[in-house]
Amino acid sequence: MRRADASHPENRLHFFPTADPDSWVPQLDEPTRGTLWEVIQGTPGILDEEEEPPAPHNRQRHPPPTLMPEHRQYGAPEPPRLQHLRIWQQNVNCSLTVQYDLLHSADPCDFDILAIQEPYIDHLKLTRASSRWTVVYPDGHLDSNLPCRSVLLVSTAISSNVWRPLNVPSPDVTAISLTVGGHTIHLLNLYVDGAHDRALHAAARAVQRQASVQGADTGADSLIWLGDFNRHNPAWDEPRNHHLFTPQALDRSQHLLNYLADFDLEMMLPAGIPTLEVLSLRNLMRPDNVFSSSDLADLLPWRALRGDAISESTEADFDAHLQRLNEAIASAIEQEVPFTNPTPFSRRWWSxxxxxxxxxxxxxxxxxxxxxxxxxxxxxxxxxxxxxxxxxxxxxxxxxxxxxxxxxxxxxxxxxxxxxxxxGQSDGGAAWIPSLKSLADPSHILTDNDAKGEEFYHTFFLPPGPDLPPTQEDEYPQPRFDFTDISDLQVECAIAALRAFKAPGLDGVPNEVYIHCRHTLTPLLSTLFRATFWLEYYPDIWKLSDTIVLRKPGKTDYTTAKAHRPIALLNCMSKILSCCVADVLVYQAETLSLLADYQFGGRVGRTTTDSIQLVTKTVKDVWR
CATH class of the missing domain: 1.20.58 (Methane Monooxygenase Hydroxylase; Chain G, domain 1)
Structure with missing residues (x-):
């Protein structure tokens, strides 16, 4: 479904179904169409045999490929095929209702990218999305007074390490660059105003700038231009719409044809397929289009977009016993715990x-x-x-x-x-790490995830200080207490104190497993924890953590690593052991008065609030 720009005289239209294959009735004299378009290789076997319109300025253009039946999808969506890049393109005409309908219709399991023209933008210059989409806005849209008429929603299932936003100084163009298997694709989502070509010029300059940066390697890069072009030409409109082919309209479309020839772009959507119905005249037309490089294939290694889980194991006896316990827990979870079906609705109010x-x-x-x-x-x-x-x-x-x-x-x-x-308000999309400025050299911009990770590592984890001078053994004070083995009761109390609904560590086992099975797991864990001190060995798998980077609230600029903070997701077993040891240390420190009396913070009953109350009580006692 889509509605057109109300500012364009001929685009006063109502909703028109295009995403449902049943809407294409058999009696129409048009090519058969599927439910979505896919990028395919323009081989001679699938080329349109009809004669092409004259090329602009005698430039040579390849005929546009058409979709053969084996490339189409009909009826209910098939399971996601990772070898295809699946894109949903739609103009929502700044309507919040239509955008909500789009979010509920385009399942992230079936589509990788949503290319939206004229999205809904609120007074805070934010659109609407769900947590399964990452929103990409035009460059500098928060600082511009011009309306934002193009956004991209990228599925969070696609690794952010293989795509990055491209800076295009136009509120009508949103662009990203995807790198898969050494092949780079620049995808540009355009809304071209019916009165000028500024969006086309901005997109062309961005492509030329990328070509100049890449230099001799530009031959490996491919382009995809899609969006609402608001241009009419016999190359894509139906012949019956000859009344739209005015001299002014043909001149406007000629600029687009020139750029298509310059960048060797072919029309991927077959000619004659309407995408719009005019409200006043009930006429079908074709302002939307999809163009891509002629060498773009449909079998790129899209599987590289998805990340794989990493497993760790050791050969030590302790680690082997620990691994068997982890495997038993994982097997029990697989057999007894049903999968939680994610809600098919993007919003909780959908019914x-x-x-x-x-x-x-x-x-x-x-x-x-x-x-x-x-x-x-x-x-x-x-x-x-x-x-x-x-x-x-x-x-x-x-x-x-x-x-x-x-x-x-x-x-x-x-x-x-x-x-x-x-x-406050947000667009509801998933947060992502933008390009970062290096602390060592602010002029150096970090774009890939490896470089960002190094920057965060050096910011969050300071280098260790110099080694302490060696200390004679007789200089250490006498131990104040003897450490005793961890008891089963301590382990059970530590498990009972775990908080539910917390993100798990690298093992993927949440706290709820230990909470509900603490009577079964307590003796097994107690044996492991006691062996840790007997062997003076701490397994490597417990040392691993998953550091999650969060934005510090209230910051205006998130292009520096200092505007973020880390949290560590640890293995739940290691957290239970740490809790048991911490309880012992806290009890002995308080019982034996190992801490100074004026030590506040980090102690039970010795918080900042307690210190203020103590000062207040002391002053009032003097008054009395």
Missing amino acids: KDLSALRKQKQRAGRASFKHKHDSEHPAHEDYWQIQNQYAEHIKYMCKDCWTSFLDDTDAHSIWTAHRFLKR
Whole structure:
């Protein structure tokens, strides 16, 4: 579905179904179409045999490839195929309702990138997304007074190590660069205004700038231009739309054709497929398009976009026993714990009633499209009534969900509501690490994840200080207490103190497993913990942690490593052992008075609040 730009005179349109294959009725004299487009190799076996329009300025252009049946998908979406880059392109006409419908229709399991033109932008210059998408805005959109008319939503299933945003100084162009198997693809999402070509010029300059930076290696780079071009030409519009081929319209489209020839781009969407219906005239036209490099293949190693888990193991006897215990826990989880099905809805307020209404709206849209030549047919009015009912129901469900959440808050959930309000508005997309400025050389920009990781490592973990001079053994003080073995009761209490719903470590075993199975696991863990001190050995697997980088709240610039903070996700077994040892040390330190009396902070009953209360009590005691 899409709606066109209301500022363009001929684009006063209503919603038009294009994503559902059932909307293409058999009696149309048009090429058969699938539910989505895929980038394929323009081989002679799949080229359109019709004659191409004259090339601009006598430039040679290859005929556009068409999609053969074996390249199309019909009916229900197939399981994700990682060898394809799956893109959903749509103009939502700045409508929040349409963008919500898009987020619920485009499952991240089925699509890798959402290319949105004229997205919904609120007063804070933020769009709307879900946590399964990373939002890419035009360069400098927060500092520009011009409206943002292009955004890209990249699935979080794609590793951020293989893509990065490209800086294009235009609010109508959003671009990213993907590197897969040594092959680089520059994807540009454009909204081209009907009155000027500034977006085309900005995109062309960005491509030329990338070519100049790459130098001789530009032959390995490919391009994808897609979006709402607002251009009419016989090369892609139906011949019956000859009234759109005015001299001014052809001149506008000629600029686009020139750039397509300059960069050797071919039209991937077959000619004659409409993407838009004008509201006033009920005419079908083609302002949207997809162009890509002629050498772009459909079998690039997209599997490299997904990261693989890393496993660690050792050959020591202790580690072998520990590994058997970990395998037993993992096997029990696999056999007894069912998988949690992620919600099929991007928003918690989405319901089955909305899904039923959407199907009803799509059914009415197909009926309206079937009778498109009869403007007086009642199917058109039925479609509009159902469409309005669907939009109003979305607004009502969104507001009702938030109101019900606030009404049902209790002593625990009220803090969740407080966090929502304190954080302020956001686009709802997943956070990602932007390009960083090196602390050593601010002019050096770090773009890949390895360089960013090195920068964070040197920022978060300071180098160790110089080694201490050797100390004679007789200079150490006498031990104040003898360390005793960790008991089963200590381990059970440490497990009971674990907090639920926390992110697990590298082993992937959450705290809930130990909490619910503490009576079974306590004797096994106690034996391991006691052996740790008997052997004076700490396994390497417990030393590993997953450092997660979080943004510090309230910062205006996140292009430096100091604007972020780390948290460490440790193996839960190591956390239980650390908790047991910490309890022993705290008890002995407090019992034997090993800490100074004026030591506040890090002690039970000795926080900053306690110190203020002590000062207040002392002053009041003097007054009395």
